[in-house]
Amino acid sequence: MKLRNLFAVVMLSGVFSLLSAGLFVALDAVDVAFTEAAVGAGISTVLMLGTLALTHQEEKPAQHSRALPLLVVFVTGAALLYGTADLPPFGSADTPVQQHVAPEYIERTPKEIDIPNIVTAVLASYRGYDTLGETVVIFTAGIAVIVLLHGSTRRRRREDGEETDS
């Protein structure tokens, strides 16, 4: 399938994001699904549309050969498929990830934090540093976007003003 209309591409990626949110629900990761639906399908799509309004709606024809990207995609996909063959069955309790820190969180949360949602307990309390870092990342990204976009409009406006003055 080939799409040059970027509006359709943005819409399709939004649909893909919503579908993967459904996939996360099926995998019992409701917090992640929530984030994916709100950020991936919601905000990202709106911001992409905002970007399209600033640029063009049609993709420019590619200048270079498509053979190398296609090869990279196929090799990566094959490696991922090869990797999934080794994964433990879905939901099995004796996987390494379920035996490392997860039992400790499940055991300690009712005693130490006493809130029903263990995900929130891990996110905000046990891993408070991580979440602080994530918040600072969002802070930095927001500041960067404001500086990049607003700085240039102000400069352009000043240049326009100089032109009208002269």
Add this chain to the structure above:
Amino acid sequence: MDHHFILRVVSKMLIPPILLYALYVQFHGDFGPGGGFQAGVIFAVGFILYGLVYGLDHLRRVAPPAIVRAGIALGVLLYAGTGAYSLFKDKNYLDYSALADPERAVGGQHLGILLVEAGVGLTVASVMIAVFMAFASRAPEIKDTDW
């Protein structure tokens, strides 16, 4: 979008439930799925919908850019300040048990999680609104025929 009567009416009806739902997600994050990140995004969506339908000037009047920009920093400050408070109470950074009496450490955890989630939500919502404003303020007015 002055002549899109149905869009204006429907979005006006939708925005209050969206904001209310964002607050529910924010404060119910201890009990069910949700938390500051999701709530911040949903809260911002209410404003962005308003900006999309009614235009950037109306949005600027509802959410002045200076306040939105202050919100970005205030959220991080609230989070980091909660951590710094426990430092002054001779506890480790971000140890929320410092927020309550020593015999009721669980209450301190509840309060700490509430505060840091509020900080996260404030920063996320402000960043989303500010980024949308930054994009929208550069774009020319979108004509109906463009879509």
